[in-house]
Amino acid sequence: MCGICGCGQTDNTTKLKPVLRQNQHLLKHGHSHHGHAHAHAHHETERLVKVEQDLLSKNNAYAEQNRAYFQQHHIFTLNLVSSPGAGKTTLLVETIKVLKDRFPIAVIEGDQQTEHDADRIRAAGVPALQINTGRACHLDAHGIGHAIMDLGVRDHSLLAIENVGNLVCPSSFDLGEAHKVVVLSVTEGDDKPIKYPDMFHAADLMLINKTDLLPYVDFDVERCIQYARQVNPDIHIIKLSTTKGDNFSEWTDWLIKRVKPV
Amino acid sequence: MHELSLLENVREILENHAVQQSFSRVSQVTLEIGKLSCVEPNALRFGFDVVMKGSLAENAELTISEINGLGVCRQCQRQVEMESLYDPCIYCGSPFVKVIQGAEMRIKDLIVI
Numbered sequence: 001m002c003g004i005c006g007c008g009q010t011d012n013t014t015k016l017k018p019v020l021r022q023n024q025h026l027l028k029h030g031h032s033h034h035g036h037a038h039a040h041a042h043h044e045t046e047r048l049v050k051v052e053q054d055l056l057s058k059n060n061a062y063a064e065q066n067r068a069y070f071q072q073h074h075i076f077t078l079n080l081v082s083s084p085g086a087g088k089t090t091l092l093v094e095t096i097k098v099l100k101d102r103f104p105i106a107v108i109e110g111d112q113q114t115e116h117d118a119d120r121i122r123a124a125g126v127p128a129l130q131i132n133t134g135r136a137c138h139l140d141a142h143g144i145g146h147a148i149m150d151l152g153v154r155d156h157s158l159l160a161i162e163n164v165g166n167l168v169c170p171s172s173f174d175l176g177e178a179h180k181v182v183v184l185s186v187t188e189g190d191d192k193p194i195k196y197p198d199m200f201h202a203a204d205l206m207l208i209n210k211t212d213l214l215p216y217v218d219f220d221v222e223r224c225i226q227y228a229r230q231v232n233p234d235i236h237i238i239k240l241s242t243t244k245g246d247n248f249s250e251w252t253d254w255l256i257k258r259v260k261p262v
Numbered sequence: 263m264h265e266l267s268l269l270e271n272v273r274e275i276l277e278n279h280a281v282q283q284s285f286s287r288v289s290q291v292t293l294e295i296g297k298l299s300c301v302e303p304n305a306l307r308f309g310f311d312v313v314m315k316g317s318l319a320e321n322a323e324l325t326i327s328e329i330n331g332l333g334v335c336r337q338c339q340r341q342v343e344m345e346s347l348y349d350p351c352i353y354c355g356s357p358f359v360k361v362i363q364g365a366e367m368r369i370k371d372l373i374v375i
Binding site for chain 1: 300
């Protein structure tokens with residue numbers, strides 16, 4: 001049994017055993033309701049059970065627990081999302097270089113495999129924890145709850161969660177963050193916001209990254225912004241180049257305004 | 263993969279309700295899925311039998327009722343039907359329409375034994 005959230009195999013399986021046994025018993029007796037008419041006497045009655053429960057209710061409950069923890073400890077948490085290769089890790093490394101002496105920073109890295117990204121963050125001088133999602137395509141709020149305890153995130157700090165590179169699934173899973181930040185690089189195409197609208201709808205901030213490459217690619221920044229606003233009228237947008245530093249301070253200023261000092 | 267995680271949640275919710283409401287088998291599951299949610303009903307249908315195998319909802323029938331997308335135009339304040347998250351207002355053409363319905367993904371009800 002897990003001390004943080006009460007999760008654990010023993011809990012669920014013991015609760016379910018009687019149900020599964022009954023089910024297996026019925027199946028053994030060939031009591032299927034499919035593919036044949038019931039000619040025999042039937043002592044079971046079907047009934048309707050109202051559920052009205054969100055498919056993500058469990059994740060959302062963990063997300064609310066995380067959010068309450070972050071608020072209580074003044075941890076400003078961001079959920080960084082993008083397609084693979086948009087520059088999330090480089091963005092974090094450069095952000096850490098600029099801000100690590102101003103307030104504590106910690107990073108949770110999500111990837112299907114490898115410890116590479118967490119290694120890069122640690123090399124930049126802040127604690128990082130890598131979650132390997134295996135076959136899963138997104139991080140969930142339960143895993144984040146464990147990660148914040150394992151990582152020991154400090155009060156009055158910035159916590160960046162770098163999600164799995166994927167513009168689809170992570171949009172549905174609230175992790176308890178203050179904001180989702182979507183990173184879109186100019187090498188990807190300016191119509192990404194309407195090709196993958198769910199993510200741009202869920203994000204509060206869009207970073208248009210790698211702007212130093214604009215002369216070499218066919219990317220219309222204004223069209224991209226227009227598409228993003230069509231999907232999400234309230235989205236805030238910052239254009240920057242992480243590697244060349246162009247307009248990088250607009251992003252770091254945005255963070256400085258939001259991380260609560262001690 | 264995303265739909266499979268959601269179906270695993272469905273199975274878990276059914277199992278919890280089975281304990282709370284004393285039933286041993288589910289013969290029908292009705293989901294309500296908004297047209298503007300990021301879930302593909304066909305992918306849910308595809309994965310349903312696989313995920314429910316060995317559970318109390320093995321062989322259950324899956325019914326999906328779709329909820330239409332609705333938004334309110336930021337400019338003219340009128341209510342508009344939406345097929346996608348980026349549909350402009352059909353009255354004034356403004357691209358700024360705020361979604362008010364259609365993002366739902368929930369289990370509505372079950373038929374149980």
